[in-house]
Amino acid sequence: MSGRQLCCMVLRLNIDCYGCFRKLRRTLLNMKEIETHLIEKQQCKVSVCGRLRPSDVAIKIRKKMNRRVEILEINEVEDEQTEQNQITGQ
16 A cells, blocks of 8 residues: 555646547556546536546656646545545445
8 A cells, every 4th residue: 555645636627629539548457556537528627536646747747748737626635534435345
């Protein structure tokens, strides 16, 4: 288990065309720390969840995409809460 906390965040990123969308999707899939992602092309928003450091993810996306990335929202989840939710959900 990594020392990083489970975190979900929303980013704003300009996604002009399908090529940009594909490049962003490939970048997110190659990041090992990201467990799930959602790309909202119309709203120019990207949601990612996983055991990550928000600033690191934003910097990686900015470098790969060569576009400005804005962090809109960060939600950190306690490890105990996640374990309890998994137990009660089964």
